[in-house]
Amino acid sequence: MLIIETPSPNHDNRTLGVSMLVLHYTGMTSPEAALERLCDPEAKVSAHYFVHQDGRVHRLVAEPHRAWHAGKSHWRGIADVNSASIGIELCNPGHEHGYRAFPDAQIDALIPLVAEIKERHGITRGNVVGHSDIAPTRKQDPGELFPWHRLARVRLALPRPTRNLMDPNWTDAGFLLALERFGYEVSDKLAAVVAFQRRFRPELIDGVIDMECRCLLLALLLPKPQGDE
Numbered sequence: 001m002l003i004i005e006t007p008s009p010n011h012d013n014r015t016l017g018v019s020m021l022v023l024h025y026t027g028m029t030s031p032e033a034a035l036e037r038l039c040d041p042e043a044k045v046s047a048h049y050f051v052h053q054d055g056r057v058h059r060l061v062a063e064p065h066r067a068w069h070a071g072k073s074h075w076r077g078i079a080d081v082n083s084a085s086i087g088i089e090l091c092n093p094g095h096e097h098g099y100r101a102f103p104d105a106q107i108d109a110l111i112p113l114v115a116e117i118k119e120r121h122g123i124t125r126g127n128v129v130g131h132s133d134i135a136p137t138r139k140q141d142p143g144e145l146f147p148w149h150r151l152a153r154v155r156l157a158l159p160r161p162t163r164n165l166m167d168p169n170w171t172d173a174g175f176l177l178a179l180e181r182f183g184y185e186v187s188d189k190l191a192a193v194v195a196f197q198r199r200f201r202p203e204l205i206d207g208v209i210d211m212e213c214r215c216l217l218l219a220l221l222l223p224k225p226q227g228d229e
Contacts, residue, residue, distance in 0.1 A: 001057065001112055003049075008039040008060040010046035011067050016078070018063070018121040020085035021114060022070055024131045025141040026050075027094030034091060044068060047087035053102075055109035063117070073134035074185040076127070081134050086117050090142060101145050114156045126183070128157040129199075136195035137188045144202035160200050161219030167211050168218045175209045178217055 024047065026034035031052055037043045038050060038060055047069040050058040061067040069087030078084050090110065092102060114128065130146065131139040152159035170178060176186045179196060186192040190207045197205045200216050 001109075001116070004056060004058045006035065006039065006050070006058040006060055008046040008067075009041045010038070010044060011061045011065040014064070014066045014083045016080060016083040018084060018086060019123060020075060020078070020081065020127040020129065021117055021121075021123050022081065022085045022087050022129055022131060022134060023110075023142050023146070024069060024087060024089045025092035025094045025143060025146075026089050027092070027096060027141060029093060029097050031091045034089065038089065047089040049086075049088045049113060050091070051088060051106055051110055051113070052091050053106050055105040057109055057113060063120075070131070070134060071138065073131075075129060075134045076183040086121070086123075088113065090146075092142070095140055095143065099143060099145065102142075102147060107147055107150055111151065111154060111156065114151060115154070118156060125152075125155065125158045129183075132195045132198055133184065136184065136191040140198065144198050144205060148199065158220065161216050164219045164222055165215040166218060167215050170214050172209050175214055175217065178221060182217060182221060 028034040035050060035058065038046050046061050046067045048059065048061045048063055048067050050060055063086060066082050067087050068082060070081035070085060073081040075081055090102060090106060093099060118128065131141045148157055149159065151157035176189060179192055180186045184192045184196060193209055194205055194207045197213065201212065
């Protein structure tokens with residue numbers, strides 16, 4: 001894979017080993033503006049990789065370093081997500097500037113990039129997440145139009161469950177306990193449910209804990225083969 005070296009000064013030292021991969025959208029009006037910001041020392045933000053809509057890939061921060069992409073976030077007991085993750089920014093204007101579908105060329109470039117990173121660090125499918133998963137009260141990216149199914153099809157992310165859809169009849173409190181066990185921070189109930197829906201049921205994001213949400217979450221929590229979560 002051809003990678004364009006575009007070094008950003010915005011990084012520091014990791015304190016944790018890499019166990020996660022976080023996908024973002026840039027949420028800016030142009031790729032030039034996004035790249036400039038990710039490399040601006042005054043902005044204090046960065047990512048390891050940046051993927052254009054036409055499939056070009058930039059490396060901004062070397063993987064051994066801690067890029068500044070996650071902000072205040074939490075996933076599966078990890079609060080310093082920056083230290084434990086690789087961050088990838090996908091060029092997309094986002095919800096504030098005309099959110100749109102991610103082009104095939106962009107996803108075609110992302111898939112081998114994710115595959116290489118996942119293999120290199122032994123990242124499980126359950127730890128390939130979106131920014132909205134790790135920061136549900138603050139973020140929506142990569143959003144409901146991101147084609148998670150394409151990553152799931154090649155075993156790079158968890159698929160939306162289609163089997164073992166049994167209703168556990170959890171109360172709302174029981175659902176939130178299960179959601180926390182899965183990995184989400186649930187101190188803000190509505191934000192957590194919306195984030196889960198955005199990831200696993202994007203066609204209806206209403207924050208309501210209904211039967212379908214309960215069924216999906218239970219299926220995701222059912223035991224899987226070792227190393228395949």
